Every structure is written in structure tokens, then in C-alpha cells.
Amino acid sequence: MLIAAPNLCLDITIAIPRLVPGSVSRATGTDTSAGGKGVNVARAARTLGGRPVVAGFLPRADGSRFTRLLDAEGLALRKVDVDGVLRIASILVEDDRRVTVINGRGADVDSTRWHRFTSLIVDAVAGAGVLVCSGSLPPGAPVDGYAQLVEIGHRGDVPVVVDAAPAALAAALGAQPDLVSPNLSEAEGLLFGRVDEQVDEVGEDIPLRAVRAAVGLHAAGAVRAVVTAGSAGAALCTTTGAWWLAARPVDLVNPIGAGDCFAAAAALALVAGAKDIDVVRRGMAAASASCEQPTAGRLDPARAAELFEKITAQTMDPTVLAG
Numbered sequence: 169m170l171i172a173a174p175n176l177c178l179d180i181t182i183a184i185p186r187l188v189p190g191s192v193s194r195a196t197g198t199d200t201s202a203g204g205k206g207v208n209v210a211r212a213a214r215t216l217g218g219r220p221v222v223a224g225f226l227p228r229a230d231g232s233r234f235t236r237l238l239d240a241e242g243l244a245l246r247k248v249d250v251d252g253v254l255r256i257a258s259i260l261v262e263d264d265r266r267v268t269v270i271n272g273r274g275a276d277v278d279s280t281r282w283h284r285f286t287s288l289i290v291d292a293v294a295g296a297g298v299l300v301c302s303g304s305l306p307p308g309a310p311v312d313g314y315a316q317l318v319e320i321g322h323r324g325d326v327p328v329v330v331d332a333a334p335a336a337l338a339a340a341l342g343a344q345p346d347l348v349s350p351n352l353s354e355a356e357g358l359l360f361g362r363v364d365e366q367v368d369e370v371g372e373d374i375p376l377r378a379v380r381a382a383v384g385l386h387a388a389g390a391v392r393a394v395v396t397a398g399s400a401g402a403a404l405c406t407t408t409g410a411w412w413l414a415a416r417p418v419d420l421v422n423p424i425g426a427g428d429c430f431a432a433a434a435a436l437a438l439v440a441g442a443k444d445i446d447v448v449r450r451g452m453a454a455a456s457a458s459c460e461q462p463t464a465g466r467l468d469p470a471r472a473a474e475l476f477e478k479i480t481a482q483t484m485d486p487t488v489l490a491g
């Protein structure tokens with residue numbers, strides 16, 4: 169599995185008793201790890217038996233810090249050097265477990281560097297089995313960056329999964345990615361201009377909204393359009409129909425990164441030739457299992473296998489969708 173993760177970052181998790189905006193806080197603990205959604209995908213893919221390679225841009229000045237952290241986790245990296253400094257995501261965790269995330273801005277990427285990156289993908293995609301485009305694009309990257317990568321994957325006869333922020337995903341749809349898997353907020357943002365983002369969606373109309381969004385993404389070009397909706401489940405639309413799959417309840421520890429585990433497991437199922445509904449069941453099972461772990465991208469594969477058996481798909485009636 170090749171993971172295009174152009175906007176890599178360093179995750180700095182800082183424990184503080186309480187966040188008081190406008191004041192100085194003293195940390196009670198700090199943890200630094202390689203981050204960015206693509207790194208979560210890589211962690212999950214390796215746990216599930218895949219051989220992931222992460223591809224991204226790294227600043228010459230301080231990129232070695234990221235490389236060392238990724239190395240320590242045994243994850244492979246292919247990189248394009250850039251100027252500037254490493255992007256930092258600051259994750260503030262208070263004593264009451266409330267979490268505040270500040271996503272830093274990445275180093276700028278000019279057209280020469282972007283071209284180097286696409287050349288790297290052309291080279292690395294051969295024999296990769298599947299290409300996963302994960303996360304946001306760095307400043308300076310072309311908005312149709314993921315569309316270019318979908319075309320590269322297809323020229324190399326490799327299926328491409330895109331799990332990206334709405335603007336980057338919207339631009340990729342025309343290139344007909346084999347699987348897209350935004351969450352409900354991202355999908356509705358892309359299709360209907362919705363802007364708020366909830367960590368978990370609530371409401372009785374979620375299955376219908378998710379299926380409608382999946383139908384919209386499929387119509388816009390995605391071969392298999394999945395829309396994930398947190399603890400509620402996920403919707404799928406393909407040329408043969410539309411389905412809602414309810415998630416199984418879990419002992420929730422941390423839902424952050426569930427979508428990345430979904431992308432990893434679904435991509436592996438896709439290369440293994442699983443049926444479309446089973447691709448989604450595999451993705452959901454891994455995603456739900458990851459919610460029982462504290463670290464994004466980690467999961468117990470035995471728990472995922474157990475959840476997979478319990479997830480069922482409900483065919484959605486087209487007349488319900490039309491109403």
C-alpha cells in the first residue's frame with residue numbers, strides 16, 4: 169500500500185490541568201509522534217498485515233525529527249525535500265479529557281516540488297497494490313492534486329482510495345477514484361455547502377442523509393462512495409445500489425482517527441478483491457475497533473475480525489431516497 173500523505177506533521181500532545189485562553193499554562197506531560205492522517209492509515213494498515221509506504225514532503229531543516237519518529241515505529245517513508253519547517257499539530261488534553269487541536273500550517277510546496285512528488289508516486293505506485301490519498305493538501309499544492317494522483321494510480325493499474333478534505337476530494341471525483349470515504353460533515357460540505365463539523369453525528373435522519381450524500385458522491389464520479397457517520401455507521405453507493413450499514417457499539421476510548429483506520433482496512437479489502445459491501449464492513453470493523461484504543465491508527469485486529477462478522481448491510485429503497 170502506497171499512502172500519499174502530502175501534508176505530514178508532528179503531533180505534539182500536551183497534558184494540562186485546564187485550558188484557560190489568554191493565560192500561560194504549565195504542561196504536566198508532553199508526547200511527540202509522527203502525525204498526519206496518512207501516518208494513522210499506515211499504522212492501521214501495518215497492524216492489518218499490509219506493507220504501507222508513506223509518501224510526503226519533508227522540510228530539510230527539521231524533517232529528520234519526523235523521520236526518526238516514523239523509523240522508530242518501523243514505518244517506511246519516501247519523501248520530497250522542501251524548504252521551511254515541519255508542520256505541527258498541537259493537541260491539548262485537559263484533566264477532564266476535553267481535547268483542543270490546533271493544526272499548524274505546512275511548508276509551502278511550489279510547482280517544481282509538486283512535480284517531484286508526482287514523479288515519486290509514479291515510481292512508487294508500481295507494485296504497491298493500492299494507492300491511498302489521505303488528508304489535506306499543503307499550501308501551494310494544486311487543488312486538483314489528488315485528481316492527478318488518481319490518474320497516476322489508474323495508469324499504473326492500481327486502485328485509488330481518496331479520503332481527503334472537501335475541496336481536495338471534490339476536485340478528485342472527476343478522475344473516478346475507486347473509493348472515497350469522507351465523513352458526513354465533509355460529504356455534506358462538499359455537496360451542499362455545509363460547514364460545521366461534529367466529532368460524532370446524532371439524529372434519526374443520519375442513515376438517510378449519509379445514503380443521500382453517498383449517492384451524490386457516486387453521481388459525481390466516485391466508483392464506490394462511502395460516507396461515514398461516526399457511531400451511527402456508514403453508507404455506500406455503487407452502480408448496483410445503495411446501502412446503510414449500522415456500526416456495532418464499542419467501549420469508546422478515542423474516536424479520533426477512526427476514519428483513517430476505515431480507509432486502511434477498506435483499501436486492503438479492495439486489493440484482496442472483496443465484494444463492495446465487505447470492503448465497507450472491513451473498513452467499519454477496523455474503524456470501530458480503533459475507537460477502543462487511545463492512539464489514533466492503533467487497533468486490535470482480532471477485535472476488528474469479531475466486529476466484521478456482526479456488521480450487516482441494509483438495502484436502501486430508491487423511493488425513500490427520492491422523497
Ligand SMILES: Nc1ncnc2c1ncn2[C@@H]1O[C@H](COP(=O)(O)OP(=O)(O)OP(=O)(O)O)[C@@H](O)[C@H]1O
Pocket residue numbers: 350351352367368395396397398399400401402415416417418420423424425426427428429430451452453455456459
Ligand atoms: N463511537 C463509535 N462507535 C462505533 N463505531 C464508530 C464510532 N465512531 C466511529 N466509528 C466507526 O468508524 C467509522 C468512521 O468514523 P467517523 O465517521 O467518525 O470518521 P472520521 O470523522 O473520518 O474520523 P477521523 O477524521 O477522526 O479519522 C464509522 O463509520 C464507524 O463505523
Ligand SMILES: [Mg+2]
Pocket residue numbers: 331350351427428
Ligand atoms: Mg476522516
